[in-house]
Amino acid sequence: MPARLLPDRILLPLIVACALFMENLDSTVLATALPTIARDFGISPINLKLALTSYLLTIAVFIPASGWVADRFGARTVFRVAIVLFTLGSICCGLSNSIEEIVAYRILQGLGGAMMVPVGRLVILRSVQKSELVGALAWLTVPALIGPVVGPPLGGFITTYFDWRWIFWINVPIGILGLFLATLYIPDIRGEERVPFDYPGFVLSSFGIAGFVTGSTSLGLNLMPLPYVLALLLGGGGLLVAYVVYSRRLANPILDLSLFAIPSFRASVIGGLLFRIGIGAMPFLLPLMLQLGYGLTPFQSGSITFVSAIGAIAMKFVAPPLLRRFGFRSVLIANSFIAAIFIGMPAAFDIGTPLHLITALLFIGGFFRSLQFTSANALSFADVPQARMSRATSLTSVFQQLAMSIGVSVGAIALELSLAGTDGTIEVGTFHPAFIAIGLISMSSAIFFMRMPRNAGEEMAGRKLKPKPLAPDPVTAMRERA
Numbered sequence: 293m294p295a296r297l298l299p300d301r302i303l304l305p306l307i308v309a310c311a312l313f314m315e316n317l318d319s320t321v322l323a324t325a326l327p328t329i330a331r332d333f334g335i336s337p338i339n340l341k342l343a344l345t346s347y348l349l350t351i352a353v354f355i356p357a358s359g360w361v362a363d364r365f366g367a368r369t370v371f372r373v374a375i376v377l378f379t380l381g382s383i384c385c386g387l388s389n390s391i392e393e394i395v396a397y398r399i400l401q402g403l404g405g406a407m408m409v410p411v412g413r414l415v416i417l418r419s420v421q422k423s424e425l426v427g428a429l430a431w432l433t434v435p436a437l438i439g440p441v442v443g444p445p446l447g448g449f450i451t452t453y454f455d456w457r458w459i460f461w462i463n464v465p466i467g468i469l470g471l472f473l474a475t476l477y478i479p480d481i482r483g484e485e486r487v488p489f490d491y492p493g494f495v496l497s498s499f500g501i502a503g504f505v506t507g508s509t510s511l512g513l514n515l516m517p518l519p520y521v522l523a524l525l526l527g528g529g530g531l532l533v534a535y536v537v538y539s540r541r542l543a544n545p546i547l548d549l550s551l552f553a554i555p556s557f558r559a560s561v562i563g564g565l566l567f568r569i570g571i572g573a574m575p576f577l578l579p580l581m582l583q584l585g586y587g588l589t590p591f592q593s594g595s596i597t598f599v600s601a602i603g604a605i606a607m608k609f610v611a612p613p614l615l616r617r618f619g620f621r622s623v624l625i626a627n628s629f630i631a632a633i634f635i636g637m638p639a640a641f642d643i644g645t646p647l648h649l650i651t652a653l654l655f656i657g658g659f660f661r662s663l664q665f666t667s668a669n670a671l672s673f674a675d676v677p678q679a680r681m682s683r684a685t686s687l688t689s690v691f692q693q694l695a696m697s698i699g700v701s702v703g704a705i706a707l708e709l710s711l712a713g714t715d716g717t718i719e720v721g722t723f724h725p726a727f728i729a730i731g732l733i734s735m736s737s738a739i740f741f742m743r744m745p746r747n748a749g750e751e752m753a754g755r756k757l758k759p760k761p762l763a764p765d766p767v768t769a770m771r772e773r774a
Contacts, residue, residue, distance in 0.1 A: 301424040303477055305431035308412030310470035311375060312432060314463050315405045318382070321447035325456045332456070333391055346395045348697070350402025352505045353498040355689050356546050358410040359682035360489055367418075367481040371411045372474050378404030379467030386460035410689040417673050417681045418481050422752045426615055426670045430608035430662075445595060485679075490546040496535035497547050501690060503528025508694075508701045547690065548683040556620075556675045556748040561688055563740035564668035565695045567628065570635040570734030571661060572699020577707070577726055578654075581638060585720035586647075599651050600658030607662040614663070620671050620749040621741060624664065628738035631660040636731020639724040674749035702730060 322343065329343075362370045381401030388394040413432070420428045450458050507524030510516050539545035552558045575597075582593035615623055634657030641650060669688075676684045706726035711718070 301420045301428040302431065304416050304419055305428045307470060307473045307477060308409070308416060309432055310466055310473070311371075311378075311408040311412055314378065314466045314470070315408060317443050317446070318401070318460075318463060321443045321450070321459045321462075325447050325451045325459050328451045328456045329394070333389075335391055343391070343394050343398050347398040347402040347405070348505060348693075349502050350399045351406045352502040352693060354403060354406035355410060355693060356497045356501070356686055357489075357494055358407050358689065359414065359684075359686035360487070360546060361407065362411045362414055363482060363682045364486070364489075365482075367411050367415045368474065368478040369480070370407055371415065371478055372471055374404045374407035374411065375467050375471045375474065376404070377401070378408060379464055379471070380404075382460040382463035382467070386457040410685045413689075414682055414685045415478055415481060417685065418678060419479055422674070425673070425752050426666065427608070427612045429670045430611050430666045432669070442598060442601065445593075445598070448589075487544040490542065490544065493535060493539060493542065493546040496531050496538060497690075500528050500531030500535055501694070504532065505693060505697045508697045510701075547687050548680065549687075551676065551680065551684055551687060554675050555743075555745055556671050557673075557684065559740045559744045559748070560624075560668045560671040561691050563624070563628075563737040564672070564688075565691050566737040566740070567631070567664055567668065567734045568692060568695035569699040569702055570632065570730040571665065572696035573703030573726070573730045574635065574699075576700050577703045577723060577730075578638065580707075581641075581720060581723040584718045585723060586643070596647065596651050597654060599655040600661070603655045603658030603660075604662035607659045607666065610659075611663055611666050615667060615670075615749075619746070620667060620674070620752075621744050621746055624667050624671070624741040624744075625738050627660055627664050627667070628741060629735060631657070631664045632731050632735035632737075634660055635734050636727050639727040639731070641720060643720050670752055671749045674752040699730065702726075702733065706730070 358370075378401050381397045381399075381404060384397035384400065385394055388397060416428055416432075417425070447459055450456070450462075503524045505528070507521050507528055510521045510524070535547070536549060539547065539549055552561070578597055579593045582588045582596060586593075588596070634653065637653055637657060638650075672688050673681065673684055703726050706729045707723065710722050710725045714722070
């Protein structure tokens, strides 16, 4: 293996960040170009929503299997195959000439996306010391937040000045770079023991998650009739309940719910779920408010929201010393309130609010959201044994996927309710109730962080004190001096 120019705590997260950035950028860029693609295909843009939902569904179906596949075939092999599948799917999407083709190739992309990020995160967790993990995971937070805010202006720029097919082909150089670096530097990590694949659990969990994600994403967006949406929610929820009952009887279930017995894991995942609902709603609500309320173009609104990503980059230098000084529990509790206030802050904006003030507040908010995102991510794995890391990555990825889809639904429903009492005119004030709602939901995550032990994640935060050496035995000391 060639000599490393950077330590593993920086190099490995940057390699995984290539995949994470590519995945996060892809969906947001595509959403901007849907009307143009639909016009080329001669169909309604609503029908082309299948290109978005088919991708999300595929990810939801295959994420539960990611940990087992990595343990069985090796993390490096699976990570490289995932990048190849995603990049190949991107090329084929760019060559598509019908809705059937683009949906089929989006499924191929989703298969790669379901494996890339969970397996990449697993590599970091098993290769970096716990005391350095916060800084390592901070590098992953940046592309996760940059993708959604860069996507709309980039998609608008490409669609306006180039061919829409380039929104898929921009993934190719990123994919090639990620594949090259993964081949050189990603270690070939495998599970310590072979366990059989849980086929019944895979069916119950995957289709349960798929149904629930599809239903929750469609709720409030008028993508399908309400009875269909409710059927998906109830059917998906029923399968997930069945999985919970089934998994208790199994030694090695595909999603190991017994991990919730670990206090730090339980608090970070459930608290993180509530906080991420706000993060999931922001990329949906904020561009709409800037474009429909303030009359900005997609490129102008994207340029303003991009500053939150700059705040996220600044955070990665602050998170490790902050956690070392105050610990996970104190930081997560205090920052739950601070970050939630900035998530709900647009509720205080009106048509006379200066755009430079909005930009400054979004920059500060991006910093605190990123701090919460990084801290909760790291804490999820603070007390998980190495042998169970692959199961932990699968389970946390599932909850993150659920949180983002629920966030879009909460934002859309709040917006619909706000419009219900009006003549349908959308203005800045129309968005205020939605921002208040997602701010309060994100703030409620503090309840779960308050229930954590005070010393949660001390080793990972770098606060674990070394035991003092025992005082020497007086008789032994005298003999040594003699």
